[in-house]
Amino acid sequence: MSFLSATLDRVKPSPTIAVSTKARELKAAGKDVIGLGAGEPDFDTPDNIKAAAKAAIDAGDTKYTAPDGTPALKDAICAKFKRDNGLEYTPAQISVGTGGKQILYNALMATLNPGDEVIIPAPYWVSYPDMVLLAGGEPVCVEATAETDYKLTPAALEAAITDKTKWFIFNSPSNPTGAAYTRAELKALTDVLVKYPHVWVMTDDMYEHLVYDGFEFCTPAEVEPALYDRTLTCNGVSKAYAMTGWRIGYAGGPEKLIAAMRKIQSQSTSNPSSISQAAAVEALNGTQDFIPANNEVFKRRRDMVVEMLNAAEGISCPKPEGAFYVYPSIEGCIGKTSPGGVKIENDEVFATALLEEKGVAVVFGAAFGLSPCFRVSYATSDENLKEACTRIQGFCASLN
């Protein structure tokens, strides 16, 4: 009898966390490494949010809460959905979890039966397919290439739908590409979904506020109200409010689904941290002024990184609408050999050679389901980015 669960054989550890760990180890060993793997803002949590957490501790707000969120936070989330997305949810339609990750996981655990299919556009956030597998479902990954700006076409979506499709996972702006769907592009997808009433929509709006050049964010239930009754609108405070360590994510959706998610959470983590929930109330209800200020910085970095990467031999890098990632193709580097004697056969080999020979840590595209590419997170200082891109240019120029 095996001690470990057979379910574990179906999944792999997060490759993005693996890259960050390797970069940290090399740094600790004295190597000059620049990490472009991080999936979190390099800004500090704003002071008003920290103050709310301190006040919560002093007020004795340090006990268990309702399993899926305090009334104050659920009210703040309902107000946020109305304000930002024009969506009406009651507190009974809201679930708060320990990060956006737990929300998505709870929803999949609450709904998937063996054989159920989940459509995931690729490139995708690394956790989607493995979460589906952990929950006993079948990920159906559909490629959205650079030709369509890494956006899924309505025809590709429709072709992937079967009788077994339970969910369509949608993520805009996207991790790893930064691509965000315009209202017209999203409407073209929702027009397909309207025709298939058995397919539910799990929209991961984690990067909603991180959009540039006046881009207008939109979300499926807002664009197509007919989908409201079968959409789970997921979001969180991790990225826009620089609160990755606080672990608060949330969703709005049909009461029956929210109740099922609550049941799972009540038997696993009980509730998200009471202190983090108080901080999240301030994040959602307090000033939002730092968001455009942070976005100015992100936009400047995006522009610099895209320009420098496009100047590297063999690399082509689309300019995305949002998040803090770019996803360049290394098609022009494949088949060449590095000064260290490594033949660049695929993007994993490229990323490993880049780390070992030039000390730049990026995540290879295969981890996100679309090759040959890599992901750069530009949530690090301008100096780091400039130096890293200069090293990437040098690495590409040295290939032959």
Ligand SMILES: Cc1ncc(COP(=O)(O)O)c(C=O)c1O
């Ligand atoms: C697309 C996407 N969804 C969800 C998450 C998870 O967010 P959280 O840190 O709140 O669990 C991330 C984090 O990297 C993400 O990139």
